[in-house]
Amino acid sequence: MKRFQDIAQYKKYFSSLIQKERKAEMEFHLNEIQLLSARQREAKGRAILTLTGRDAGTGIGGVYLVKLVRGSGLPDNEISNGDVVIISKEKPIGNEEQATVVSKTKRSITIAYNKVPPYLVFGRNLRLDLYSNDITFQRMLDAISSLEKLPKLQDFIKSNIDLFLEEQNLKTPINYTKVLNTKQELIVQKALNSNDIFLIHGPPGTGKTTTLSYLIKSFFKEDKKVLVTAPSNTAVDNILEKLQSLEVPSTRIGNPVRMDENLLNLSLDVQLQDHPDYQQANGIWNKIQLLKKEQEDYVPATGQNRRGLSDQKIIQLASSKKPYRGIQSGKLRKMAKWIKIQQDINKNFEEAQALQEAAIESILEKSAIICTTNSSAGSELLKDIIFDVVCIDEATQSTEPEALIPLVKGRKWILAGDHQQLPPTVKAKEASDLSISLFERFQAELPENRIDILTIQYRMHQDIMRFSNENFYQNQLKAHPSVAHHTLKDLPGFEPFPYINPAIEAVVQSSKPVVFIPCFEGKEEQLADSHSWFNREEIALTKEITDALLSSRLFPEDIGIISPYDQQVSRLKSTLKDYHVEIKSIDGFQGREKEVIIISLVRSNLEGNIGFLRDYRRLNVALTRAKRKLIIIGNPSTLQSNPVYKSFIENLQNQ
Numbered sequence: 001m002k003r004f005q006d007i008a009q010y011k012k013y014f015s016s017l018i019q020k021e022r023k024a025e026m027e028f029h030l031n032e033i034q035l036l037s038a039r040q041r042e043a044k045g046r047a048i049l050t051l052t053g054r055d056a057g058t059g060i061g062g063v064y065l066v067k068l069v070r071g072s073g074l075p076d077n078e079i080s081n082g083d084v085v086i087i088s089k090e091k092p093i094g095n096e097e098q099a100t101v102v103s104k105t106k107r108s109i110t111i112a113y114n115k116v117p118p119y120l121v122f123g124r125n126l127r128l129d130l131y132s133n134d135i136t137f138q139r140m141l142d143a144i145s146s147l148e149k150l151p152k153l154q155d156f157i158k159s160n161i162d163l164f165l166e167e168q169n170l171k172t173p174i175n176y177t178k179v180l181n182t183k184q185e186l187i188v189q190k191a192l193n194s195n196d197i198f199l200i201h202g203p204p205g206t207g208k209t210t211t212l213s214y215l216i217k218s219f220f221k222e223d224k225k226v227l228v229t230a231p232s233n234t235a236v237d238n239i240l241e242k243l244q245s246l247e248v249p250s251t252r253i254g255n256p257v258r259m260d261e262n263l264l265n266l267s268l269d270v271q272l273q274d275h276p277d278y279q280q281a282n283g284i285w286n287k288i289q290l291l292k293k294e295q296e297d298y299v300p301a302t303g304q305n306r307r308g309l310s311d312q313k314i315i316q317l318a319s320s321k322k323p324y325r326g327i328q329s330g331k332l333r334k335m336a337k338w339i340k341i342q343q344d345i346n347k348n349f350e351e352a353q354a355l356q357e358a359a360i361e362s363i364l365e366k367s368a369i370i371c372t373t374n375s376s377a378g379s380e381l382l383k384d385i386i387f388d389v390v391c392i393d394e395a396t397q398s399t400e401p402e403a404l405i406p407l408v409k410g411r412k413w414i415l416a417g418d419h420q421q422l423p424p425t426v427k428a429k430e431a432s433d434l435s436i437s438l439f440e441r442f443q444a445e446l447p448e449n450r451i452d453i454l455t456i457q458y459r460m461h462q463d464i465m466r467f468s469n470e471n472f473y474q475n476q477l478k479a480h481p482s483v484a485h486h487t488l489k490d491l492p493g494f495e496p497f498p499y500i501n502p503a504i505e506a507v508v509q510s511s512k513p514v515v516f517i518p519c520f521e522g523k524e525e526q527l528a529d530s531h532s533w534f535n536r537e538e539i540a541l542t543k544e545i546t547d548a549l550l551s552s553r554l555f556p557e558d559i560g561i562i563s564p565y566d567q568q569v570s571r572l573k574s575t576l577k578d579y580h581v582e583i584k585s586i587d588g589f590q591g592r593e594k595e596v597i598i599i600s601l602v603r604s605n606l607e608g609n610i611g612f613l614r615d616y617r618r619l620n621v622a623l624t625r626a627k628r629k630l631i632i633i634g635n636p637s638t639l640q641s642n643p644v645y646k647s648f649i650e651n652l653q654n655q
């Protein structure tokens with residue numbers, strides 16, 4: 001594993017990887033711009049169409065500001081302050097001048113150019129495209145820089161092994177016997193008593209998020225201020241939901257449109273609505289709107305109109321009621337009135353802003369537990385807050401610099417994850433080292449007193465768990481008795497029903513929890529403009545199996561269909577569009593579970609080429625989503641060229 005001499009070396013190493021990834025992200029956006037229509041890209045939240053641009057003066061550092069407005073309001077989008085964007089009339093080609101997002105409202109987005117903006121941006125019907133989520137890269141670099149002020153975290157990051165020898169003591173007893181198993185309880189106790197860092201290794205279904213939420217509850221009881229983060233909004237909501245059920249008061253930071261609507265009451269935005277300072281600020285915003293309306297009756301003291309005169313001079317000349325250098329006295333009066341209203345607006349604006357900031361500050365100060373994504377942990381809102389503890393869930397899906405964004409805000413660190421499941425997504429081949437998470441690096445270095453593994457799983461029948469247990473978890477996992485033998489037949493409502501195809505009927509009704517269906521005749525196919533694969537025969541087979549499951553009275557929401565290839569996923573979705581079953585890529589199913597899972601592996605060739613199925617972490621995630629039945633479709637001749645798949649198929653055949 002990578003070790004670092006000093007923080008300068010660390011900074012150099014990661015800054016270079018971050019820059020490479022940033023470049024790859026820009027290429028990704030350009031590629032997507034070429035592939036998708038403008039509307040499709042807007043639907044993905046990465047473009048905004050039909051904007052009108054106008055000059056908004058200059059900003060700090062002499063940048064040129066342009067305000068882009070859409071009267072009907074901006075659509076939901078993932079574009080944030082600090083992101084790099086490009087403006088075009090139709091389809092951008094990539095050589096457009098780049099600008100940075102400065103602020104956003106419901107109807108407008110203001111961007112800054114370093115040079116005089118291209119003339120085009122002051123027109124109508126403009127298209128804005130996200131070019132890079134620069135803010136996250138910037139926050140990563142800032143986090144690395146702030147390590148200089150955090151000697152202890154720095155020591156861990158440099159893997160200073162002397163630290164690891166420090167003994168931890170388990171002084172604080174806890175009592176969660178009724179709700180956690182012995183190992184989960186012990187892990188809560190160890191993490192609670194750790195002086196610095198603790199890793200919770202949670203294989204599939206072992207209650208990693210559950211254990212983490214009881215740990216957070218314990219921190220809360222000890223009056224600690226805790227920052228809880230995860231790489232995605234879904235993962236943040238997942239833990240927040242558990243915290244809510246444990247009655248741990250928490251505040252969620254982030255854009256409400258990307259949150260689970262059942263948790264919206266915990267969002268900062270919703271909490272703000274009830275705050276008296278915020279309500280007062282809203283009153284002032286309304287007043288500002290009225291003042292702006294009133295201002296429209298007068299002459300704006302801008303550009304050409306004022307001919308270089310200061311505000312004070314215009315007011316003075318207006319009261320003298322005489323024309324000045326060709327400006328009529330009436331016009332001077334109207335400009336003076338406009339200036340006075342503007343001064344009033346500015347004063348109110350400052351007051352409203354101060355009240356709003358005070359309201360935010362008071363809510364965040366009172367919130368013991370704050371939940372947000374890793375990236376948003378670096379937002380301005382949390383700039384001055386230091387947390388007693390930072391907890392990251394799904395930490396094995398965060399790159400190291402991304403995990404640092406929340407970690408540098410705390411003085412004690414808890415990371416929960418499973419490095420045997422999917423690693424962080426990295427776009428640049430040259431930055432592939434970023435796919436080793438900090439959790440994975442620590443796991444290789446930390447001694448037993450800083451890490452523990454959860455071993456009882458509450459999801460899978462023991463046969464479904466077996467292969468992953470042997471190959472990825474050294475047989476440490478045990479299926480809890482409540483799930484170890486559960487099958488489809490025990491599921492309320494399940495009623496085996498004859499199906500027209502006896503072979504399919506046998507698959508659905510067999511008592512075996514894991515079934516492999518060979519599909520020798522399936523052909524793998526690829527479209528000319530895509531790297532992804534599909535397999536029509538496997539789609540037909542998946543459809544038949546789903547039909548048979550549904551005719552045996554299984555609910556659609558109990559069935560999940562997984563395929564590693566996007567093309568196969570989208571074709572399955574259109575074939576089964578009225579079935580209401582969930583169909584996703586493996587990555588989309590991490591952290592999820594279903595009573596029955598059908599996996600379509602797609603690859604079928606004479607060369608034994610299995611593409612990215614070679615990544616066993618992907619296989620591990622796919623195999624560990626089903627509770628009662630796992631049905632795998634694939635071409636055994638192709639798959640058996642790989643020793644892991646070979647042993648998997650042989651094991652099943654021998655059962």
Ligand SMILES: Nc1ncnc2c1ncn2[C@@H]1O[C@H](COP(=O)(O)OP(=O)(O)OP(=O)(O)O)[C@@H](O)[C@H]1O
Nearest residue numbers: 179180181202204205206207208209210458591592
């Ligand atoms: N001690 C326990 N007793 C009973 N059920 C439990 C216990 N711990 C966890 N569970 C249940 O096991 C399931 C999985 O828990 P959880 O979501 O916390 O696991 P996870 O390890 O985070 O899962 P994943 O592998 O999806 O990341 C949940 O339904 C949870 O309620």
